Amino acid sequence: MKSTGFKKPWIPVHLADDEGLVGVGGDLSPETLLNAYADGVFPWFSEGDPILWWSPNPRAIIEYDDFHISKSLAKTIRKQKFITRLDSAFEMVMAECGRHRPEGTWINSEMLRAYSRMHKLGFAHSAEAWLDGVLVGGVYGVGVGGLFSAESMFFRETDASKVALAYLINHLKARGYLLVDVQIINDHTRSLGATEIGRNKYVTRVKTALAAQIDFLEKPAT
Numbered sequence: 001m002k003s004t005g006f007k008k009p010w011i012p013v014h015l016a017d018d019e020g021l022v023g024v025g026g027d028l029s030p031e032t033l034l035n036a037y038a039d040g041v042f043p044w045f046s047e048g049d050p051i052l053w054w055s056p057n058p059r060a061i062i063e064y065d066d067f068h069i070s071k072s073l074a075k076t077i078r079k080q081k082f083i084t085r086l087d088s089a090f091e092m093v094m095a096e097c098g099r100h101r102p103e104g105t106w107i108n109s110e111m112l113r114a115y116s117r118m119h120k121l122g123f124a125h126s127a128e129a130w131l132d133g134v135l136v137g138g139v140y141g142v143g144v145g146g147l148f149s150a151e152s153m154f155f156r157e158t159d160a161s162k163v164a165l166a167y168l169i170n171h172l173k174a175r176g177y178l179l180v181d182v183q184i185i186n187d188h189t190r191s192l193g194a195t196e197i198g199r200n201k202y203v204t205r206v207k208t209a210l211a212a213q214i215d216f217l218e219k220p221a222t
Helices: 031-037 073-077 090-097 109-120 160-175 188-191 199-210
Strands: 021-024 052-054 059-062 083-086 124-130 133-145 147-155 179-184 196-197
Touching: 031 073, 031 109, 031 133, 031 199, 059 199, 073 160, 083 160, 090 109, 090 124, 090 133, 090 147, 109 124, 109 133, 124 160, 133 160, 147 160, 147 199, 179 199
Parallel strands: 147 179
Antiparallel strands: 021 052, 059 179, 059 196, 083 124, 124 133, 133 147
């Protein structure tokens, strides 16, 4: 989303160091967030702190051909232990992603309100794993054009978050998304096949992805 006269609270990302802090302040309105993702920028800050904007170098992504499903996870998926759904409990998924983290969380009340607005506008989405009617795992993120930026995931049952992510990745591939971003690599995302690319290459791929006209959910026939 581009808007005439919009003032970005971040500097051009090519001017940032590898850590990637590019701005402080601004707001979390849908306009600001959509401009941020279009520039390869995302918010990440703690409760009570000013909004911080980041574009780290390198950037972590998941290529479809590299996504790794272990033998044990494949067995769990085949057994259909979990019911998988899309966008049926977005706010619950996001809230669960922010709970019970000993290191603290960036998913604070301000972020919850902002991304709930994005969900209602059709830009933020969730994939969920359910067991006996209870939400036990999920992942949420932002989809703009052909870009999907996965933000966080949680589980309450073994493999539940991985099942939800596998379901999401298959869905994104089927819908034609061109780029799946996971922002910063860690041991968990690396085990699932996440790789890193340079920030400049990432931003170039974002621009290509944004040009794609893709709906996260198939629109009903009219």
